[in-house]
Amino acid sequence: MFNWLQNIVDYIVFEALGMDKGKHLAEALNFFIYDSVKILILLLFIIFLMGIINSYFPIEKVQNYLSRKKLYGFEYLMASLFGTVTPFCSCSSVPLFIGFVSGGIPLGVTFAFLITSPLVNELAIGLFVGLFGLKTTIIYVVSGVLLGTISGMLLQTFKLEKHLTAWVKDILANAQKEQEAFIQEKQSFSKRLPIIWHEALRIIKGILPYLLIGIAVGGLMHGYIPEGFFEKYMSKDNFFAVPVSTILAVPMYSNASGILPVIQVLVAKGIPLGTAIAFMMAVVGLSLPEAMLLKKVMTWKLIAVFFGTVSLCIIISGYIFNLII
């Protein structure tokens, strides 16, 4: 699909710049330019596409749907699926949480949404397609959705309402199933497109420095670390690799755009994909800043249970990945 791009980059690096093919520096530069341009094209396309989908499923509509419909157990899966099309900024997690529980949506369902939303989003999907290909992306998305669903169901069984902060309990006591139907802004498709496009460009501009640094670091490692370098330490046989990398990653806060290009190189150099994905999910899905924000609505105990459950699910999916890929 991107052969044309590789040809152009080959021409620029080896012909126009006259660098020697096979030299570390030339290969690293080639890798850097090719990867950056390819990923930017894919990101722009996917963010734009998800923006269009999202403009028809705004968060208010999702909340309204989940609180009004009887879904007989499928509400966890639905919440998790909605989480994938909703753009997520960790600073929105608190208003979102309150909005959901005040609409009478069960805590577990709210968690299902809250887990999947940062894990599977337009940025992560775009980067995954660009770096790992379509098959791995689909596996990642499906397991992200399942992870949110199962964690949400588990958390619901723990009966955690009593561990919310006092003012949230007040809101819960007054929670009512909102009967008013959600009225969507009437806006023509042609009027929405420029706004979505503008937003996609803004998102890309925001992550561009991290992405370029990530790809540059990846490019350097690509050229200088020998193949199979990590196999000794983090092979599939090493039972502790998955839990250790997950637990190391939980407090870390990095956006996917900076860390994924590096992980891709680590995988190419012998780290098992499941271990890498577990690491990646823990970095993107759970973080210390998010815990600080959630402190406004949850007690430390609840945050610990929430993080613990999700980490456990990530570790299990890491093992499963390593088994099947």
Add this chain to the structure above:
Amino acid sequence: MEIKVLGTGCPNCLKLEKNVRKVVEDNSIEANITKVQDIVDIMAYKVMSTPALVVNEVVVSKGRIPNDKELLEFFTS
């Protein structure tokens, strides 16, 4: 005019506030701009994604940063 920027203090919220102040100043609009950071106050507007923009107590945008042209439309219509 009463303009409120709702946001818990993330980079996007700060950017929106900056843009709002710029548009108001550039077009010499008479407005009182306040930043609402307390989550309880934010929830009073029933928004679920931040940053949100409130003009004369009406939520005009949420979960994104409108461009300058859109902002001017909000403030003049």
